[in-house]
Amino acid sequence: MRFLGANKIFDGRQYLPEGSVLVVDSQNKLKEIVPAAFEIQDKLEFFDGIITPGFVNAHCHLELSHLKGKISKHTGIPGFGKQVIMQRMTGGFTKEHIHEKAFEADAEMWKKGIVAVGDISNADDSFKTKQNSKIKYHTFVEILGLNPANENMMFELGLPFLNLLQSLGLNGSLAPHAPYSTSLELIKRIAKYDRENNLPLSIHNQETEEETKFFLGKQNDFKGLYEFLKADISWFKAPRVSSLEYYLKAFQDQKIVLVHNTFSTKEDIEMAANKNCFFCFCPNANLYIESKLPDYTLFKEHVNTLCLGTDSLASNDDLDLIAEANVILKNSNTFSVEVILQMMTFNNASAINLENEFGSLIPGKNAGLNLVEIENGQLNFINKII
Template identity: 40%
Template sequence: MNTFFSADYILPVVGEAVRNGVIEITEKGVIAGVHAPDNPILNGKKIVKHTGIITPGFVNTHCHLELSHMAGVIPRLTGLVPFLQQVIFQRAASENHMLQAMEAADKQLYDNGIVAVGDHANTAASAPVKASSSIHYHTFVETLGFEPESAEQKFSEALAIAEQFNPHTTSVTPHAPYSVSKELFKLLNDNATEHQMPLSIHNQESEEENKLFRYKSGRFLNFYQVLGRDISGFKAQARNSLQTFMSYLSKDTPVLLVHNTYTSSKDIYFIERQGRNVSWCFCPNANLYIEGSLPKIPNFVRYHHRITIGTDSLASNNRLCVLSELKAIHRHFPELPFTETIKWATINGASFLGISERYGSLERGKRPGLNLLKNTDGLSITPYTEVVRLI
């Protein structure tokens, strides 16, 4: 027997919101229809009525499940370079402790209405949690190796880790411009092209990254020294990191650029001019936690690139909640309409991950999950809005 849910608004994401609309769901969670309130098909049907907005389940395009045990370990506002150092030196933990933290994080994601996650991994530790989860995971196995001579070895090590995840939902990806050599970038690009898989790259999360690429100066030099890395072969590029590393990637390779806190208008135009297959992922609460800064989101909105939302990890965020990220965006950029940003939290992420045939919008035949947003104001969220997972 089908179930009928109604709310102040049904927000399909693709198409117009339906005031006092009704969504019809089969026993298997498949959408059978989105109906206007006066549709005769509803005559005699038992309708479960709610106050608020019904949306598809959220898609979180950037997380680090395997860092869940580091919740509260690193203080706020350290800046990116000290944050990275503390992650490296403090991430060790027992297998059981990590597993319990990841299981709790997976439950938190689910309870917060998240149906799909793009998750970065450095090890295979999260594989058992993902295999048993109700959430759809696409795993991005991070590769790090700034010395050119280590490229082949680092690539082979990442491939071995990737084999322990679902091959249909796993990419081997660069970690960040400051941690991957040109040679390794090219190996990863060739692999992504061959297997038709997307890449996800931490981008310009700190101005120190741009200083490194422009002038070979800044705090990353000390970072490499502390790690015992030889970067004598690296030369200043006289341009920002984004404009450097994107030339190592094929034009059509789907790339998610994550954070973009210090991405300039010239960088955005650089991507626009080249017509690349780029999506921009914003993780505002993590940016505020680490650097105390946010991307200049209106600069990105001017172009028609795909924008998505991520939570990052519990090492740099208090919650794994897409709604919390949306609240942060609307708090700092109140001019943005929720009818636009909900796309960032749903269909855009599903499209990037290649799962939009099931997730991301309320359309007949899909199984996208169903969220109720309570304490809303018309078609807007408020600081008091809460998410309740309906299915």
């Protein structure tokens, strides 16, 4: 049995009363939380800093890890999408190389205190890594297809990947990629599937202003991407509302993670909050691709549904949740460190349906324990305790 104390202990939502002690058994499972007591003082291991539950990364694409450093920065989303597709088609990466890079990225996340991840997969390239990982993954099997005529075909192409994932004993659900790449009909079909199976869903939302322009019927840069993909979109009639307003009607009473939200307006955010959506930020990827961060002040009333993710190594130099937290802390004073820690733990675990195992101090579970400190308004990761 170990007795762990620190200057502060964060439980996933708030700090515990001063002097609280975590009692951890020999299998690293939390046994109980007790107030400081004289009789355990000589067994107490005291840490200088803040103890937190293991971090949860709400948004990643492990299968793109081999693209680290291969994609030019600041091109905007249409240009980014084109580069990723080109690299995947003509980059000449072997399966072994893709597996090796996914394996390295997974090990790196573990070292940086991440114990659970919400991860996007377009194929099965990362499944082997996930099967052998110490990290718990919830995989969002991503489906796309903008032409409503292909709804059935695209859904049927995606579903076998989810079945394969589940046959390997891994958690997963279906997810539409983004509103500019997935028809409303297909989003509705995916949402229905996840709702009926009580699974969370994620979608890239308003990551670029071009998405807004596309839905409002204005000139936009997606035209070049569709031409490159030889996708005929002459049938598309802009709904003349924001993308989020357009597709939000596909969801009813289910867990939705909206990823990025860089160009979401106050009205968009209110609409999504009324549907209990989670809002996931990936600030370093936003700077990498669009050189623009969300207006965090618009989210200050929604701290219980804010999440944090790293996105992929195609649009980030590291898969380090602390680095993401520090971008927000540096660029905005909207959130306290306590709220930021909640975004890295309990909220994220809840968004990906893992709140009974991860993201807080749960008796009977090993949700990981990290030691961090605050220095000049920034978070420092000291080490993993368990």
